[in-house]
Amino acid sequence: MKFLATCPKGLEPLLVDELTALGAEEVKQTASGAEFSGSLESAYAACLWSRLANRVLMPVTEAVVETAEQLYAAVQEVDWSEHLDQSGSLSVNFTGSTKSINHTHFASLKVKDAIVDQFRDRFNCRPSVDRDQPDLRVHAHIYRGRLVVSIDLSGESLHRRDYRTESGAAPIKENLAAALLYRAQWPKCATEYPSVLDPMCGSGTILIEAALMKADVAPGLLRSEHGFERWKQHDAQLWQTLLDNAQQRREAGLASLEPVFFGSDIDTKVLNMARANAERAGLSAFITFERRDVKDMAPPNEAGGLLVTNPPYGERLGESSALMFLYRGIGDALKSRFGGWRAAIFTGNPDLCQAVGLKTDRVYKLKNGPIDSQLFLYTLYRKSAEQLAQAEESESQELSEQAQMFANRLKKNLKAMRKWVKQNDIDCYRLYDADIPEFAVAVDLYGDWVHVQEYAPPKSVDKVRAFDRIKDVMAAIPEVLEVPLSRVVLKQRKRQTGTNQYEKQGAKGKFFEVGEAGCRLRVNLHDYLDTGVFLDHRPVRRMIQQEAAGKDFLNLFCYTATASVHAAVGGAKTTTSVDMSATYLQWAMKNMAANGFSDKHQHFIQSDCLVWLKKQRKPQFDLIFMDPPTFSNSKRMQDVLDVQRDHVELIRLAMRLLRPEGKLIFSNNYRRFKMDYEALAMFDVTEISAQTIDPDFKRNTRIHSAFEVRWP
Known part of the structure; x- marks a missing residue:
């Protein structure tokens, strides 16, 4: 039998390896998926064990199709009574197009009509349509005039494990989280790097997937239903055998699993979601969650481990420089505290990872939904006591020469305006506005708060060099104005278009x-x-x-x-x-x-x-x-x-x-x-x-x- 497993773009090579390990035969990479051969057991195993696939499809017919009439005729070539009872229900999903078929909803209706008309003609009755829980899911796809009609064995997308009923903002999908871990060599590296830490864990997806992988828990065990369970040719006995085997492996894996998974986040609300998700996955005893700012992240133990995280990457206006500080802070923490660890940082804005300041081992291109993203892998070597002392001394040094130049200009402006500010009883005013070309920022005082706006540098300017200037600015302001850094707010100022001035940034x-x-x-x-x-x-x-x-x-x-x-x-x-x-x-x-x-x-x-x-x-x-x-x-x-x-x-x-x-x-x-x-x-x-x-x-x-x- 021939099958097709689909997955997000960028995961295809990993999916090929995974299906091969599951015993599939003739595995061949395709665009957004992999074809494979095998018995029905191979397809069931993919649905039960694949951590990467979205769907497992079983093609039932192929044809050259251009018009809606040809589409209808091709679908009717299949004996649908072999797959569905006349009193059953179905749903149809259609993708692709031709010159004549350019509306997917119309095409899916045409496929549905072909199936129900066949039943009506042969049995004088027809199956119903149920989009939520049908007995049979039909998937039809046209590419370059070639139609493939398949039975969808997976049902709801396989990335849904049913443990994540709640999530924070912009969570990554479960199969993408698994792909990041595979690329970081987890769980292969677990002997040398036994712990897993996500310092910006959100609703806990990466940690839960890491624990499931280490415990040898089949992700399909967590799902309430698969698409093939109401299919007419479903082999319930075969499926139960696979479930029993997977359950035995789960029990053995959890019995040997250590509580070496750690997550932290600044948001208490998402941490509560993470704990609830871990409990639904049966892993609450193995994952520790705590509230902590990422800048304070530290190794949870001395055993070494793997840090995997997906920091924000800045879609909103004005975020770029503030996020550079976040990524630089992650890099500084990795260099000073995580000797003997490996790290994997996944981002939709690769430029930000330049601020991490570490040499990468590998970089993988992946998709996070529609967003082109990259995974950066690092090895962090242990430093001697002397090297650590030198790093601490470097961090505690006074302002750099460039920062001091900016600080002197601030002092000069402050002195020049002091009398005018006092005479006019002014609480808020502009202290500095790109007076020095290298420091293209505006600095405004609002009482005992400081508002800093960086003028967006030209694309030709190196982003890390521009960030270093901003770092000098943020170092000088607290010293000159005698305010804590927590009261200095940094934004990047770009030309406003459309509704940007009305858009909420936080x-x-x-x-x-x-x-x-x-x-x-x-x-x-x-x-x-x-x-x-x-x-x-x-x-x-x-x-x-x-x-x-x-x-x-x-x-x-x-x-x-x-x-x-x-x-x-x-x-x-x-x-x-x-x-x-x-x-x-x-x-x-x-x-x-x-x-x-x-x-x-x-x-x-x-x-x-x-x-x-x-x-x-x-x-x-x-x-x-x-x-x-x-x-x-x-x-x-x-x-x-x-x-x-x-x-x-x-x-x-x-x-x-x-x-x-x-x-x-x-x-x-x-x-x-x-x-x-x-x-x-x-x-x-x-x-x-x-x-x-x-x-x-x-x-x-x-x-x-x-x-x-x-x-x-």
Whole structure:
């Protein structure tokens, strides 16, 4: 009999070795799988013992197919009554396409029709369709005009072992975890490296798979059902024999298994999931889980072992540099504490592993779902006491020469601004903004917190060299500003597109208040790319506060409505704040409440500002502030916004709402912005950019441009 086992891309060579070891014959690697021959016992053994396969398929017919009619005819060539009772149920899965068959749902219906029509014609009744628990699963695949129709013997994908009912964010699949362990030579290396540690274990998948492998537990034993168990040709006696043998091996393996599996994570919630998963797998006595930050990871014993982990790799904006510190920290810990161990680090961002700073033994390319990933293998040799002492001394050395240069500039800026900050009672301001080309960061102070934004380096810049500069920055800041490193927040600043400015970057929920000209403003340095306060607009907010008394104030593209707070504190009659983000409007309302304003005179409108402006006609405001983004193509907007192209329309629409003696303040952060005075000749337009730049942004006067617009 011929069979096909499927697996994720990159696992094919391992699957060939595994099937061969299970006794399969004529094993041949294919794209995303392996073909093999054998008796039905070979297929059952693959379903029961394969740690890598997704499915085991048994082809029942092949044909050259181009059209839906040919597909129907080819399926009817099979005598389906040999596989399914007329009162049974089936489900059909179809993959692939031809020029005429280009919709998988239509094709699967065609396959289903061919099967049920055969039953109706022969028996005057037909099987039903059951997508969840059918008696027969049919798999049809077309590639380059060649159709293969198979019986799916596995049922639900074999990577599901049924022990993992809960998981944290972005868990790896069980068969991928097994592949990482095989590539790291587990359990072959267990004699020399007896322990397994995952210092970022999440819901425990890697450790559970490692323990199952060492204990010789068939992964299929953990599943409640396989696809062939309701198949008409199922050999129940053969299957029970295989189960009994696997159960005996399991009992013997667990009896000799040592509790040498260790997992840690910073997240208590996922650790509870890991413990529950290990208990369902029957392994809770052998795996120890504890809450620990990865930077504090240490060998659980002196016996040596294998460290296998899958650290985060940074899909969100602003994460790259922070993750470099994570990977460098892992590398430093491996070098200083894990002599005599082996390590395997799996990541979807291989550049990050450059920061580990260790020479690799091997690198394997694998897929984590759709993500191209790599597994890095390292051997860690034991160091002498002298080498360890030298490493500790190196770590405790003072700032490097480069870091000291950056520290000196920080001290200089701090001294220059000290008097201005004190005189103006300012809690938050920009201390440094890429003053030295090698240190392309912005450093902002928010009370006793420091917000560091790294300007994304060009692709031509070596990532490790760029990271070393950031490491110097993060070493100098606590020393100069006398703040703990835990209060220094690092992000990478890239050009924002689409909805990036609205996307949440984390979930720490650390809000605190800062003061500005008598206003209390809520900021969050962790969860978003921006903090809730645009520091460069401080003079504009101060101007609004001074002019707002007794006026109706409108704030367009309001963000967290800090300008509206200033207007309210300045005595505005009413404030109206418009933004399309519900998140930021909620933040805006809390800003208002923090200053004692929660009455009917403060209005908040969730809307695309351009759409809202077009619906308004009546002059109803005395003071308007508009600070649109440079560019936005948010799905929530009806049109793409380009401030250079659209500023004339925005200003004209806003001016319709301005009373005769009123004023519109228009600003934006597009560095090459040019006001179209000619198109706005019906208004008095005056640039006030120079008056809206405070001393902390004098080094970067193009940070924004600002204009006053009035009726003549």
